[in-house]
Amino acid sequence: MRIIGIDPGSRATGYGLIVKEGNRLIHIDNGVIRPPEKAELAERLLYIFCGINKIINEYSPHYAAIEQVFMAQNAQSALKLGQARGAALLALANAGLNIGEYSAMQVKSSVVGYGRAAKNQVQQMVKALLKLPEIAQEDASDALAVAICHAHSTNLRKQLAEAGRNR
Amino acid sequence: MRIIGIDPGSRATGYGLIVKEGNRLIHIDNGVIRPPEKAELAERLLYIFCGINKIINEYSPHYAAIEQVFMAQNAQSALKLGQARGAALLALANAGLNIGEYSAMQVKSSVVGYGRAAKNQVQQMVKALLKLPEIAQEDASDALAVAICHAHSTNLRKQLAEAGRNR
Numbered sequence: 001m002r003i004i005g006i007d008p009g010s011r012a013t014g015y016g017l018i019v020k021e022g023n024r025l026i027h028i029d030n031g032v033i034r035p036p037e038k039a040e041l042a043e044r045l046l047y048i049f050c051g052i053n054k055i056i057n058e059y060s061p062h063y064a065a066i067e068q069v070f071m072a073q074n075a076q077s078a079l080k081l082g083q084a085r086g087a088a089l090l091a092l093a094n095a096g097l098n099i100g101e102y103s104a105m106q107v108k109s110s111v112v113g114y115g116r117a118a119k120n121q122v123q124q125m126v127k128a129l130l131k132l133p134e135i136a137q138e139d140a141s142d143a144l145a146v147a148i149c150h151a152h153s154t155n156l157r158k159q160l161a162e163a164g165r166n167r
Numbered sequence: 168m169r170i171i172g173i174d175p176g177s178r179a180t181g182y183g184l185i186v187k188e189g190n191r192l193i194h195i196d197n198g199v200i201r202p203p204e205k206a207e208l209a210e211r212l213l214y215i216f217c218g219i220n221k222i223i224n225e226y227s228p229h230y231a232a233i234e235q236v237f238m239a240q241n242a243q244s245a246l247k248l249g250q251a252r253g254a255a256l257l258a259l260a261n262a263g264l265n266i267g268e269y270s271a272m273q274v275k276s277s278v279v280g281y282g283r284a285a286k287n288q289v290q291q292m293v294k295a296l297l298k299l300p301e302i303a304q305e306d307a308s309d310a311l312a313v314a315i316c317h318a319h320s321t322n323l324r325k326q327l328a329e330a331g332r333n334r
Binding site: 041046079082090 | 247266
């Protein structure tokens, strides 16, 4: 069963793909989608949307997970982040994927076992759990972390139980 | 030359279509896209995206205009609005439309001639300019207003000059 994790952002949107086989988690791919800096907003959103579409087409994930975001400093940055997150969510929904949303605290709890873990601890655990040769780029590592969180989640177990089979 | 105007919102996204023929503005259609209230966020965004796609397919507008939004009360509401606006922008960009973005003050200046005009004055002017039988629903009226603003704008004149012809 393949899971795509997304860490949305207006400058950089991280993605990570993992496979869950029983209790094993296997890394497939990770990376960062960076819209051209000078592009207009609409073009940047389209870049994120098409970037995620491309990855979905390449790996055909069964499930998607994305981080909930609450930590915007102000309304203006929240608006920017919201637009980028909207583009990412839309790409996942448009592909018909079931989407799990998790707070940063849920992701940290799930990956490190401690909801207030430091960023670096999360990155180290992502590396260890997925046997990565090195720590992934920050946004990509966050995307892998949310995918791992989804793989561990009861939501997913419920979805699988409902589907009546382990894809 | 057909222009689609969009007033984005997470609960209601207004749309308005007008034709500019020389200096005349003619109303084609207006309405509001309301995602099901109980739907999940991703589903709501998809509803907005598909709703706008449908309107674009029906009327094949040549240009698009959308309101810039700055007036969110807090980061949380800005995030919501941003996601909805992202979905709307993406639908316009995905259709290959050239998008004009205007502040509320620019829209009011353009429609009423006064940047601090009251909401009701804008609605009355939209009704008068487009010869509507009655004032359009609020979000739809705002969408028509931003389309009118685009029709009046120098941006559009520049785009037309560059295109070398009046479509």
